[in-house]
Amino acid sequence: MSSRPESLFPLFAELTKLDGVGPKTAQHLAQIDIEKPRDLLFSLPYSGVDRQKRASVLDVELPDVVTVEVLIGAHVPSRNRGGAYRVTVEDSRTAFQLVFFHARGDYLQRLLPPGERRIVSGKVELFDGVPQMVHPDHVLEVHEADEIPAFEPVYALTSGVTLKTMTKAAKSALERMPGLDEWIDPTQKSQAKWPDWDAALRAAHAPEGLKDLAATTPVRERLAYDEFFAHQMTLALARAKLQRAKGIISEATGKLQSKVLSELPYRPTDAQGRAIEDITRDMGASLRMNRLLQGDVGAGKTLVAFMALLVSVEAGGQGVMMAPTEILARQHLQGLRPLAESAGVVLEILTGRDKGKERNAKLAALARGDIHILVGTHAVFQQDVHFADLRLAIIDEQHRFGVRQRLELGKKGEGADVLVMTATPIPRSLALAQYGDMDVSVLDEKPPGRQPITTALVSTGRMDEVVAHLRKAVAEGKQAYWVCPLVDESESLDLAAAEERFKQLRAVLGEGIVGLVHGQMPPSEKDAAMAAFVAGETSILVATTVIEVGVDVPNATIMVIERAEIFGLAQLHQLRGRVGRGTAASTCLLMYQAPLSEGGQKRLTTLRESEDGFRIAEVDLEMRGAGDLIGTAQSGVPRFRIADMESQAALMAVAQSDARKLLNDDPDLTSPRGQAARVLLWLMEQDQAIRLISVG
Structure with missing residues (x-):
């Protein structure tokens, strides 16, 4: 169809x-x-408005909306233009006034003929002890009384559309x-x-x-479920499509994994253990793996990812790990290198910077199968990159990878398993909406030895104290990040702010101690500044937000975030996660400019009180709504008209398992219920799903 x-x-x-x-x-x-x-x-x-008929305006506690039958009395036109035109009326107990502004007398004489009875409905208020109804919403003849519902629904309107038009x-x-x-x-x-x-x-x-x-009534709940179900059908169809491409069975032998585990100074957490088991099981199955690995800052995703890559090597194949930027790809390389050495596995990196002979040599080794694990940026997707036997692709998801891109990736490695990693804890409802086509593993425990981070709020007025604190810390051999705010959309201003701060700190702390990284620098300079900080040559790194992702400097124990109140919660949490990676106690100073807005205050205190990224993400979702949280434009998360992702996450989960079950029982949607579901997809305008069915 x-x-x-x-x-x-x-x-x-x-x-x-x-x-x-x-x-x-x-x-x-x-x-x-x-x-x-x-x-x-x-x-x-x-x-809605209660419009049930009353005997008198006195039967209601005023001000309120009243519907009542009245006998029409005298008309008193206004003395000046645009003044109040009054009509006296009587209900069963009292007289009151109907008031009109800018009214035409001849029209009102026809609408409210003296001596006749009418039903009027509108808001009644007391003025100097006399009840008044200004501009009644309804004036009807007595036999038309039933035209006003006892409870009149109220719709969201836009200028130029009245409630009457909308209702009709x-x-x-x-x-x-x-x-x-x-x-x-x-x-x-x-x-x-x-x-x-x-x-x-x-x-x-x-x-x-x-x-x-209420959203919880059976009527509204059903309609919300329909929206969720249509959306989850789309995701389930995408999932089926990814899996239907025959997967490759990659059997783990455990040989390489156990080598690495025996070299580690600690045991993996239970959450890491569970995730490794899930992934190993998926890779050994004939369906293609399509899994999301979600972990908070510092939950140990790198180890889980490496264990997954080892499964592909144990099975005689290759694995690739993709990062969104060169800095991150190198970071992964540094993180994985010691692990690869302990397993005796060949690990290489491929980025846009590889040119000429060197690049050709790498490509040849890759095609021969001499490189077991490749780390890289998007460069690994270029036409001339061929793997001998690619079994697993891991995407470090900092660049929102939508359903569509996942389908694309599926085409590159014929049947390769896919693991997407994200360091941004996502509230359950959003994970279901955005990654409903994937199976999810969550790392919700911190590995042993991770130090808690003390978070404090400091107003910008105390800048001198903060700088004095830094001077002392630097003298003790500690390292610190100083994050400057993105002042506004113009990068030149951010730049000025960062350079200004860099100069001030350099003047106070001395030459060669302070480094600077910002978005405008050529990549090579950026890498050099980062490298100097990683090597401990500089003690303080002044940066715009380029450092929030994946940078790992165990010796850095202080994070200063300037104008923290203008950052989003998730971003602050990510930035804070750059410290606390070593064995020393760490601090994060949130510097704010007083006075704080209510939202700003809530964000900063939430951060001070919690280190749990999932809890923080829930607050973020409450405060900002789903659209802002992921930038609805590129996220592929739908805007629902009736359903509410936040309060109805449980209903979304039911819709997900129902959609998966229906497709499992009836993959081509040919049964009577399958046919009905196709109609629902058309009704809910799920074009992507419709395309998947028609090609499937």
């Missing part, structure tokens, strides 16, 4: 086909992403709704007591009270 099913045509028609929607209104609605009847169905009311359009969209076959597993549906799809939408647009607006 590679074209939209006919049953959905009415929902994908022009908005102007709906009652009360002209071309102009349609333009206004497009401002809030409503472009077709389908979008209106999924734009649910967010609130939503009603009209509901009338075009087709009956669709059920895509939810029957057991799941009856256990959760969910209604049918069309019944759920009708009920969601006709709430009977505030309780019906």
Whole structure:
């Protein structure tokens, strides 16, 4: 089914086909992403107004909305233009006033003829003891009373669209709704007591009270599940596609792994042990591995990654580890080299810097299989790079690797297993939304011997004390990072800030003690400055945020972050993780400019109180929302209209296992439920999934 099913045509028609929607209104609605009847169905009311009929305005605690039948009395036009035009009316217990501004008398005489009875509904307030209803929302003849629902739903509006127009359009969209076959597993549906799809939408647009607006009602929960399920079907299809490419069975012998483990000065943590087992098991299976290794700063991902690479070598093949930048690739090389030596494995690096003869020699060795493990940047993806027998590709995921790129990577190594590593702890709901096509291993324990980091907040007014503290530390042979803020988008200003700080510190602490790294430097200078710091030739490294990822200097025990309040939480946590890598106690000073905003304060205190990256990521998600956290534009995380990723993470997990089970039982979606799921993918505009089905 590679074209939209006919049953959905009415929902994908022009908005102007709906009652009360002209071309102009349609333009206004497009401002809030409503472009077709389908979008209106999924734009649910967010609130409601109690409009049940009362005997008198006195039956309600004012100010409040009241719906009441009245006898119309005298009209008192305003004395000046634009003043208040008043109409006296009486309900069963009291007289009150209807008030209009900028009103036309002839129109109001027709709307409210003296001596007749009408139903009026609107907000009533007391002015000088007299109840007044200014601009009633509804004025109806008595026999039309039923036109006002007892609880009137309120929709999000945009300028140029009234609630009346929106309500009418939503009603009209509901009338075009087709009956669709059920895509939810029957057991799941009856256990959760969910209604049918069309019944759920009708009920969601006709709430009977505030309780019906809660996300936890069966009606709304079902509709949220539908969104999650469609998204997870897309990810499950991508996963099936990656796995269907026949994997290579890489059997571990354990020979090389045990050599490395016996040389280590410590035992791996339980979390590392579990992750190594998962990966070894996946690599030994005939399906292709597609796994995410998630670990907090310093949780020991490098060891797990190396053990995985060794499985590919033990099985007679090769492994590759890719990093986003040259600095990081070299860092991996340094981290892995001692491990490779203890296992007697040949390890090489390939980056854009390799040229001519040297590069050719490396490529030849790689093609012969003389290099067992290759570390590199994107350069390993170039046309002329050939492996003798590539079994495993590890991607160090600092450059958001979306589903699409994972499918691409799958093509390069025919059947090679894929492991993506990320150092950014991701809250569970986001991990499900972004990496739902992968299996996940989490490293949530710190290896033994990692020192806790003391975090303190210091205002910029105390700069001199901080510098004095540094001078003392440097005299004791310690090393420190000093991170300057990204002042604004212009790099020249950041540069000025960093250079200024560099000069000041150099003046106070002496020549040759302070180094500088920033984004504008040529790579060779950057590497030289980093190398001098790693070697301990400089004691203080002034840097813009280029150092946040993967830099490992065990002797560095102080991290100063200037203007910490303008950094994001995750970024601060990553930066702090650059210290505390050796045996000495470490400190992180968060320097802020007073006064702190509420958000700034919450970020800095969260950081001071917790070193748990997952906890920090949850707070970050709460504060910023999912879109900002990963930059929705390039992340491939969908924007849901009804579902809420944060509060409904558990529902997302159910949707994931349901989607995987359906595809497992019915890979081509040909069963009645599979066909219904295809319709759901069209309904939810999951184009990527539809492409995967039509080519699959």
